[in-house]
Amino acid sequence: MKIYKLKTGYTEFLGALLQKGKNVIAPRFAGRTLLFGKIDKAEEAVLPEKYINTVRSAKEFMFPVTEAVVEFSFRNKDVKIHDAHPEEDEKLIVGLRPCDAAAFTITDDIFNYEYKDEFYLTRRRNAALITFACESIDEACFCTSVGLKPDSIQGSDILFKKNSAGTYIAYVNSEKGQKVIDSVKELFEEVIEVVEDIPLYRDLENKMRSPLDTVKIKEWLDKNFESPLWDEYSSRCLGCGSCAYLCPTCHCFDIVDETKYSQGLRRKNWDACQFPLFTLHASGHNPREVQSKRYRQRVMHKFKYYSDRFNKTLCTGCGRCVRSCPVNLDIYQVVSELTKEETA
């Protein structure tokens, strides 16, 4: 695939896309909170060198916090049911980090498994992921533990990196990416020669928490479903769900019916295994009746079950769960310490 040099800055790039009538989603401030959102003016977007990552990941543009999946109305015995459909418009998600772009390559497997989730898949098909390599990291980041790097291209349609002169170099990774470049061709110049490996990215990689051994972690998890360590580590978990809601790879949802008078919507809402209601049966029995069992599910799903099924770790090391946990229950620390313990 091709490599280009961006002749302008970030803002001009966004401006040109907007000018062409594109639907641009980029990190911008909502009050004090950095979130992805649709931008109308290029200046609203925060420059990639100004943030480590957004508070929420970009997953909500494929899998929204809430969305209608069925519409219904009833009058006596006359019930009408219509399928709802996802919007079809194209989106350019710009300014995401390699961990968030990679997350989609992981969740694609589940939404494309036995049941094809039309909502996720349609939006996914219509979205181009335009990633900017990380220029800074914090203590919570651990992407190198799960095979990623501050400048990984996995999942991106275009990856922008800076060269030592501070110019953005665009690495095109798909047809979709090429189409985006072509739409604002005047801003780009094709690069033929080999591009230098930029020391910044290697520095960041080396500064990160030392990589986890996911193979060893999985082996430990395979044997330790019943370990007493689960309780020891996680009885302090508040079950607040922040970890799952901010995670780019967590994908659980709940289905609710919301009715007003004689019509309503069936909605698909985010849900999380950290909540007591998540596995509560109609009989009243709850197989995960205490928080430590719910926390175990989180770790097992990320580092064992998903890997059993799809041969992938359900984590991109983005660090959001680490940053947001109110009691500093740090998944990196938990899995690295657990696996040091002898198998029970």
Added chain:
Amino acid sequence: MSNDIKQSSEAKKLARELLEQGKVSAVIGYAEGTLKGRVQTLIARNPLDAEKFIFNEYCVNNLAVYLTKSYRLLKSDKPVAVFLKPCDIRTVTALIQEHQIKREDIFIIGMSCQGVRNGNGLSGKCRACRMHNPQYSDAVIGEAIEEKEPEVTDPFARVKEIENMSTQERWQFWTKEFDKCIRCYACRQACPLCYCEQCIVDKTQPRWIESSAHPVGNMAWHLIRAFHLAGRCIGCGECDRVCHQNIPLSLLNMKMSKEIFDLYGYRSGVDPEAKPPLTEFKMEDNEEFIR
């Protein structure tokens, strides 16, 4: 020795002794965190774990949250010990008043406190704090601190600003804030006074509060929670701290506290003998607002 180190070592020693002598079933306290400026919760059940306890300016969490909810640690016949800052102790008072815990089931390790940080600066609650010395404690860790006039003398200043907005401005302010809510309920889970076995938002037959993160559902959730905390919230600021979307939740709860104070002269968690006004009836109660 700096204050931190001294208080940490006193705390370790006390926790170890309590566990060694079998006086408590567990000690809930703070331990070193994995990120700068963050501490971890530690629930120690054996004396060896007590070595990990610390106390410093980052110990912002209100650990009284562990005294209620489904993970009640109080099932044992022995009390449970908790590190509580002077402001956190109000939670225990409020929980006793609401018959959620018994005083003898809790061993309060009161931490004298100069103020704690949330992120870069002094936590908002500490700017207006007038209680640096723990009360009603079974043991106090740290030296007595001289009480002085706080940096912020009117804790309700921001609430008043919002009260002074026009109805429309206020509506806009809150719809914009609530728009960010993703209904994770971290605010509820971190709140020591949101201890209901089944929260109203989880009730489905009938469903009172829509659980979807749309404007109607979000507004309903925040209003009902504010009402449920009226006259009960002790102002620990945990809901605010844990909301990753930075929704200023404590403003809602402060507003309710202000109303209750203006109407009944009552502050939650301050006086263990006082009766919470919303659970008590008095002939002379102010009822001008009932029309």
